[in-house]
Amino acid sequence: xxxxxxxxxxxxxxxxxxxxxxxxxxxxxxxxxxxxxxxxxxxxxxxxxxxxxxxxxxxxxxxxxxxxxxxxxxxxxxxxxxxxxxxxxxxxxxxxxxxxxxxxxxxxxxxxxxxxxxxxxxxxxxxxxxxxxxxxxxxxxxxxxxxxxxxxxxxxxxxxxxxxxxxxxxxxxxxxxxxx
Ligand SMILES: CC(C)(COP(=O)(O)OP(=O)(O)OC[C@H]1O[C@@H](n2cnc3c(N)ncnc32)[C@H](O)[C@@H]1OP(=O)(O)O)[C@@H](O)C(=O)NCCC(=O)NCCS
Numbered sequence: 006x007x008x009x010x011x012x013x014x015x016x017x018x019x020x021x022x023x024x025x026x027x028x029x030x031x032x033x034x035x036x037x038x039x040x041x042x043x044x045x046x047x048x049x050x051x052x053x054x055x056x057x058x059x060x061x062x063x064x065x066x067x068x069x070x071x072x073x074x075x076x077x078x079x080x081x082x083x084x085x086x087x088x089x090x091x092x093x094x095x096x097x098x099x100x101x102x103x104x105x106x107x108x109x110x111x112x113x114x115x116x117x118x119x120x121x122x123x124x125x126x127x128x129x130x131x132x133x134x135x136x137x138x139x140x141x142x143x144x145x146x147x148x149x150x151x152x153x154x155x156x157x158x159x160x161x162x163x164x165x166x167x168x169x170x171x172x173x174x175x176x177x178x179x180x181x182x183x184x185x
Contacts, residue, residue, distance in 0.1 A: 012075060012108060014115050017064040019055055024074035025066065026051045032098040036163065037138060039098060054096070057081040062092055063119055067099075067112050075100040076108045078116045080130060092120065095132035113148055117175065128177040135160045136169040150175045 017025065026048050033043045041050070058064035062081025069075045080095035082088060099109045120127050132150065134141050146152070150173040159170035 012067045012069055012103075012111070014065050014067050014112055017055060017058060017066045017077060017079065019052075019059065021066055021074060021077075022048065022052055022055060025055065025077050028074050028077055028100055029098055031100060035101060037135070038141070039096070040133075040135070040160070042163070054079055054081070063116060063124060065112055065116055065119070067108055069103070075103050076112050078112050080116075080132075082127075090126055090128050092124075092127055092130045095130055109144065110148075113144075117148060121177065130175040131172065132174075133170050133172050136171055142171060142173075145173050148175070 026046070029039070029041075029046045029051060030043065033039045033041055033046045039046075055064070058079040058081050060081070061084070062079060064077065064079030064081075066074045067076035076097070076099040078095070078097040080092035082091055083093055097109060097113060099112075117130070120130060130150075132145065133156070134145065136142075136155075142152075153172045153174055156170040156172060158167040160168045162168065
């Protein structure tokens with residue numbers, strides 16, 4: 006377990022279901038961050054991604070001094086061979102009460118460091134963020150993710166407006182070009 010910013014970081018387990026579910030419900034209550042609306046955050050959704058993460062991915066939780074999960078990050082490989090070097094759909098959520106205090110950067114840096122050292126077969130990590138989530142996009146770029154285009158009008162907002170989704174990827178520095 007790694008300790009930073011008065012929080013402990015550890016790999017997520019299926020026993021974290023209740024804590025991660027509660028976290029995602031709280032984070033989704035603020036529009037413009039997570040893609041899912043509050044009613045789309047279900048125990049089944051969380052259980053499914055925890056299982057996928059444990060089976061073929063990597064995920065961490067951040068625990069505060071009271072034992073509460075205040076942040077979570079996860080990503081997992083698609084189930085077919087040609088994408089077995091990829092972690093997709095990375096999702097990160099930090100409890101609003103501790104947002105802006107470095108927890109997101111700490112847990113995400115730990116995630117990428119773990120990919121680098123513990124998952125040598127992974128050379129690509131993918132995420133998608135909506136165009137208007139500018140702080141999150143800048144955050145991901147600061148961690149080494151590159152924008153890979155623009156999925157125009159992919160996101161339907163609750164007010165009926167459409168906006169672009171921005172696909173981004175982190176490439177393992179020493180294997181970014183496997184042809185060489
Ligand atoms: C985006 C998020 C993961 C960042 O984690 P955080 O702990 O708040 O961020 P940190 O304090 O580690 O700061 C990292 C960067 O995130 C950005 N950030 C901070 N608070 C943020 C917020 N509420 N929303 C979006 N970005 C934020 C800052 O620009 C910061 O950059 P800096 O270090 O150059 O100042 C977190 O705010 C969050 O969960 N937001 C809601 C859900 C969401 O948007 N998820 C991502 C969907 S693609």
